[in-house]
Amino acid sequence: MRIFEIIDDEERLNVGTLLYYEKEKDFIIELAEGLDEWNAPLLFTKKVKEGALTIPRDLSKTWVRERVIPSGRQNIGSILSTHRLKEYDEMKLLELAQGRCSQDSLFINKLDSLPNYVLQRQKHNLNDVTVLEENSILCFFADGLVRKVPLETLKEIEKIESVLKNRPLFETCAIGVGGYYLTFNDSIDVSAQLLRKKGKPIPLDYRDFLSFVKRSIVDTTSSCSMLGCSRQNLSYLVGQGQLDPIKENVKGNLYAKKDIEKLRW
Structure with missing residues (x-):
């Protein structure tokens, strides 16, 4: 992960932090505390009015793309060659232009x-998730909170109906x-904030625990x-x-899927 502060040169104001996950090529923007609709970037005004300072990856990427040369530009090949870039890379172009x-x-x-x-905000992020029966999701948060979220409570999420009707997609x-x-x-x-808000604290029962184990542990072959x-x-x-097996065996170890996912980041 690469980290950049976003600064308003005119106001000499720290606007926020841009996080770039290189392998996934995903962006997340965390707006600074105390920011309001008047000094927030125009693209994020609505989010700030709603009290949301963590910007989703799609909107964060839109902010980045508004500041770099589009990939479809007619002379893009010449531009990349001038800057010694082998391929189009939004983050490298963003850095070149500061x-x-x-x-x-x-x-x-x-x-x-x-x-x-x-x-501090990342303590409220997800540590792990797994799907349960009856279209529910079990969410484990970094601060130890556990929430069970029925999918039908997430109506504000576009296309959530498609997930409800398609078990393989779920x-x-x-x-x-x-x-x-x-x-x-x-x-x-679906943002971690919304899952915290919609979810209900639960005492884990045995079926939920077994479902978590089944879907959250991978063997050596799957990990590779x-x-x-x-x-x-x-x-x-x-x-x-860099990686701790949950269970070791001469024929192959078992690992937490979340630990393998984090190595991919």
Whole structure:
């Protein structure tokens, strides 16, 4: 993950933090505390009015794309060649221009670590998710909170009806980068904030626990497939302390799926 602060050059104001997950090529913008509809970027005014300072990945990507040369530009090949880029890369183009745009006075500056307000918010992000029977989702949050969320309570999410009517689509449910959201087929997202709001605290019963175990643990073969690596590579990650098996066996280990997903980020 790469981190950039977003600064208003004219107002000398810290507007927020841009997070870029390189492998997934996803963006998340965390707006600074105290920002209001008058000093927030125009694209995010509605979100700020609603009290939302964490910007979803689709809207965050839109902000980035408004500040870089579009991939369909007629002379894009010449532009990439001039900047010694082998292929179109939104983040590299954004960095080359320091995130500047003729429409406002914002620019970006690279950071080495996450600001404290971002770290505090991430405690409310998802740590893991799994689908249950009767179209419900079991959500584990970074601060230890556990919520059971019936899918029918998420009516404000566009296309959620499609998920309700399509069990194979429902089964694609996975945690998004940074735990900021869960996603179905990597295209229908539900924010961690909404899941916290809609979910109900539950005491885990045995069936839910078994369902969690069944869907959240992967073996060595599946782990290698997810990471696109060999068994030797996986063993190296374990040896280096970058991955901890849930259960070790001479024929292959078992791992938490969330730990494998995080290695992909």
